[in-house]
Amino acid sequence: MKSITRQKPFAEVQQLLEELDRAFIIGCGTCATMTRTGGKDEVLEMKERLQELGKVITGWTVVPTACDEMTEVALRENGAALRDAGCILVMACALGVHRVGIYVDRPVIPALDTLFIGVEDGPGHFHEVCAQCGQCVVGETAGLCPIALCHKGLVNGPCGGTNNGKCEVDPEKDCAWTLIYQRLAKQGRLDLMRKYYPPRNFQVVPRPRGVKLVSQETQL
Amino acid sequence: MTRSLREALNSGKFVVTSEIGPPKGTNIEKMLHHIDLLKDKVDGLNVTDHQSSVMRFPSLGGCLFIKERGGEPILQMTCRDRNRLALQAELLLAHTRGIRNVLCLTGDAVPVGDHKEAKGVFDLDSVQLLRAIRLLESGKDLGGNNLDGAVDFCAGAIVTPEAQPIEPQLIKFAKKVEAGAEFFQTQAIYDLDNFAKFMRYARQFPVKVLAGIVLLVSPRMAKYMNDNVPGIFVPQNLIDELSSVPKEEALKKGIEIAGRMIAALRRDSLCDGVHIMAIGREEVVPDILAAAGLLPQEGKKEG
Numbered sequence: 001m002k003s004i005t006r007q008k009p010f011a012e013v014q015q016l017l018e019e020l021d022r023a024f025i026i027g028c029g030t031c032a033t034m035t036r037t038g039g040k041d042e043v044l045e046m047k048e049r050l051q052e053l054g055k056v057i058t059g060w061t062v063v064p065t066a067c068d069e070m071t072e073v074a075l076r077e078n079g080a081a082l083r084d085a086g087c088i089l090v091m092a093c094a095l096g097v098h099r100v101g102i103y104v105d106r107p108v109i110p111a112l113d114t115l116f117i118g119v120e121d122g123p124g125h126f127h128e129v130c131a132q133c134g135q136c137v138v139g140e141t142a143g144l145c146p147i148a149l150c151h152k153g154l155v156n157g158p159c160g161g162t163n164n165g166k167c168e169v170d171p172e173k174d175c176a177w178t179l180i181y182q183r184l185a186k187q188g189r190l191d192l193m194r195k196y197y198p199p200r201n202f203q204v205v206p207r208p209r210g211v212k213l214v215s216q217e218t219q220l
Numbered sequence: 221m222t223r224s225l226r227e228a229l230n231s232g233k234f235v236v237t238s239e240i241g242p243p244k245g246t247n248i249e250k251m252l253h254h255i256d257l258l259k260d261k262v263d264g265l266n267v268t269d270h271q272s273s274v275m276r277f278p279s280l281g282g283c284l285f286i287k288e289r290g291g292e293p294i295l296q297m298t299c300r301d302r303n304r305l306a307l308q309a310e311l312l313l314a315h316t317r318g319i320r321n322v323l324c325l326t327g328d329a330v331p332v333g334d335h336k337e338a339k340g341v342f343d344l345d346s347v348q349l350l351r352a353i354r355l356l357e358s359g360k361d362l363g364g365n366n367l368d369g370a371v372d373f374c375a376g377a378i379v380t381p382e383a384q385p386i387e388p389q390l391i392k393f394a395k396k397v398e399a400g401a402e403f404f405q406t407q408a409i410y411d412l413d414n415f416a417k418f419m420r421y422a423r424q425f426p427v428k429v430l431a432g433i434v435l436l437v438s439p440r441m442a443k444y445m446n447d448n449v450p451g452i453f454v455p456q457n458l459i460d461e462l463s464s465v466p467k468e469e470a471l472k473k474g475i476e477i478a479g480r481m482i483a484a485l486r487r488d489s490l491c492d493g494v495h496i497m498a499i500g501r502e503e504v505v506p507d508i509l510a511a512a513g514l515l516p517q518e519g520k521k522e523g
Contacts, residue, residue, distance in 0.1 A: 120486050151329050152300075152340060156347040160328045160380045160407060163450035169329045181388040196399065198303060199348050199362065203385040 002119065003031040003067075004095035004126045005038065005112040010049065016109050017087070024078065024085035026100060028066035028092035031065045035126065037112050038062075038091030044113060046091060058084040066096025071141075072103050083104070107205040119188030122213035134204030140192045147200075225292050225321045225375040228263040229403055229428045234486045235493030236514060237294060237405065237430055239266035240286070242277035251277070251283060254502040261506055261515065264321060266405070266495070268408050269296040273333020280310060283319050294376070295319050298327025304352065304362050311356055313468045315371040323376045323405065324349040324396075337357035347392070348377055350399035377401040379429075380451035381409055381418035390421055397425045405495035408434035409456055412484060419490055430494040431485055435508065436474040436500040437464045445494030472516055479511020486512070 008016075017023060025043050032038030040062050047057045059081025063074040073081060082088070087107040090097045095116040101108040116128040131148040137155060138145050147153045151169045158177035163166030164176040184190050206212060238256050258265060267282030281310045283293035289521060295314050297307065311322070330340040352362055377396040385391045393404070404422070409415045409431050409480050422429050434452070436438040436442050439462040442454040459475060482494050498505050511513045 030287065152326060152342040152345070154342065154345045156345050156395060158388045160378060160383070160389075161329060161332075161347075161450050162383060162388070164384050168450050169328075169331045176383065177388055181385070181391075184389075190391070193388070194395065195350070196347065196395060198351075199344050202343070 002034060002117070002126065003095060004115045004118045004128075005032055005035055005093045006115055007037050007042070007091075008111055008113055013046075013089070013111050014053065016135035017050070017055065017089070020087040020107065020109070022058055022084065022086040022108075023050065023089045023090060024058050024082050024087075025050075025060040025089045025111075026066065026075075026096070027060070028096050029062050030065045032066070032096070032112065033062070034091050034120070039097075041089055044145050046089070050079070050089075052105075058082070062211075063092075063096075066092035067099050069099075071096070071099050075100070090126070131199070134209075135201055137197070140195070140197075141180045142187060142189070142192075144176060144180050144183065146176050146180060149179070153200075155200060157193060224374070225262070225264040225294065226310045226402070229374070229492065230308060234514070235264075235428070235494075236496065236509065237266060237493070238260045238408065238496040238498070238502070239296075239409045240282055240502065241268055241271065241500060242279070242282045244274070244276050246277075247331070248277065248285070251282060252289070255282075255286050257290055257503065258505055259286065259289060262296045262496075263493070263508060265293045266294040266296050266323060266330045269325070269327070270333070271328070271517070273300065273330050273335070275392045280314060280319075283314065284317055292321070293319050294321040294323050296323045296325060297349065298325045299339055299342050299344045299346065299349055300327030300330065303341050307344060307349060308352060308356060308361055310369055311353065311373070312369075313375070316430075318444055320372065321374045321376065323378065324353070324401070325378055325506060337382050347395050347399045348376055350377060350396060350401055354400040358439075375400055376400055376403040376405060377405050378407065379418075379422075380407040381415055382407070383451045383455045384413065386418075393422070394425065395508075397427050403428040403430065403492075405430045406432040408432045408449075408497065410454050410481070412481065413450055413492070415485075415490075416490055422491075430493040430495040431491045433478050433494050433508070434483060435478050435496070435504065436462055437501065438467070438470045438474075440480040445481060451506060471501070471504070474495060475507045475511055478508045479513075482508070482512035482514065486514075 005211055024185050027038040027043035043060050059078055061078055063071050087109050089109045089111050091111045097110045118126045118128045120126050128148045133147045150165050151167055162175040167173040167175050167218055183192055238258055242251055265286050267279040269279040270276055279296045283295045286293035324346045326346045330338050341391050353373050353375045356371045379393045380389055439459050442459045445452045446454055462470050462473050496505055
């Protein structure tokens with residue numbers, strides 16, 4: 001599982017830093033490195049571009065996994081440079097941005113947009129396979145999620161916009177229901193596609209979502 | 221037209237429905253003109269619901285005008301713009317205003333339209349909407365609550381007989397029937413042999429099928445639809461036929477082709493009727509009906 005990100009247009013980063021002339025940059029050694037949006041190379045490139053604009057970069061680091069608690073240690077090691085900065089520019093996904101925000105009292109500015117949780121199909125090719133809807137349906141859809149893979153998130157089969165196995169929103173995109181149909185046909189399980197699926201539950205875990213693990217003793 | 225669509229569908233006659241495209245704006249003159257022109261010539265008039273995800277005057281609004289002017293409205297309802305609360309509420313309103321026909325669609329995707337950054341809702345899909353109607357008829361809503369006054373609708377759906385692959389569409393067709401669809405209006409068909417094949421499948425089910433007839437106005441439009449509209453396939457011989465006449469006569473040729481197809485469908489009892497879509501050319505629908513031999517002879521009208 002990877003958090004797939006895209007760099008914000010530089011003009012937007014520039015606008016977010018308008019009043020902030022001294023920045024510390026944090027990259028992430030995991031997902032953002034893999035997507036080449038917030039690894040060491042991208043952090044150094046950002047540093048140079050901001051310096052060209054006359055910004056002072058008080059320091060930078062690429063933490064191993066920005067979203068986990070070890071980030072606190074990495075930030076402590078850079079205490080002086082952080083204190084010297086007016087803001088922290090985070091080149092990690094939103095989870096990393098959130099984590100950094102817990103530990104610093106400076107403004108935390110995201111340099112990336114978090115797009116989806118996805119997988120890498122091939123070098124440089126990422127796509128969404130799970131929309132984290134909280135009610136997994138793939139047991140009846142041949143392992144392919146129509147919530148994530150169908151543009152409309154349909155659960156009762158394809159719409160009329162499907163065209164030769166492609167989607168009406170983008171001829172490059174596969175129609176999820178054609179794929180599901182083909183797999184179910186191969187498995188001899190087309191009856192699952194004939195079954196009616198009721199309206200989805202959008203309140204499996206009401207937003208803002210959170211869960212608390214309950215220990216066995218408490219449950220008893 | 222005093223007879224309801226359901227009565228027409230069950231009468232055994234060849235049923236004709238057509239559609240009204242509502243305006244983008246508040247100038248309703250043209251829409252009202254089209255309603256007045258067609259209301260007594262067809263068994264029902266659909267009003268499209270932000271067709272192709274282009275924001276327009278609402279379907280329900282158009283249906284209210286049809287009702288007011290003595291026509292038989294067919295409310296097109298997509299699931300793209302309203303969640304289950306809004307859809308149910310609109311059905312309650314429609315029922316109290318005498319609208320008795322609903323065509324349930326999932327709806328085109330938002331990015332194909334003119335508000336590309338809008339949120340697509342799709343809280344329900346077409347099958348679930350059909351079931352919701354049947355549930356509201358039983359006096360309950362989707363939340364499991366009792367209604368103070370239930371609805372009653374002749375519910376329909378759509379199907380794309382020329383989709384590739386066709387099997388997933390046929391499965392969904394059966395699901396829509398099971399969910400309560402009484403009639404189907406199909407996506408445009410041009411290949412009658414292929415349509416006959418589809419009808420052999422559809423005839424197993426207790427539903428009425430109205431073949432979709434989209435008026436061809438030029439060879440360019442036919443090619444455009446082939447390239448851009450999922451599930452529409454205009455065969456080359458029809459494109460050639462449209463090209464065989466001077467440009468200014470292409471519309472006349474298109475009317476002739478539509479009339480000829482309708483007459484053939486009727487002659488061979490291939491289906492229960494037709495749904496004529498003259499997208500933007502509603503004023504020629506009477507000409508199509510005449511070309512199909514479906515209008516009473518001129519001069520005998522008063523009788």
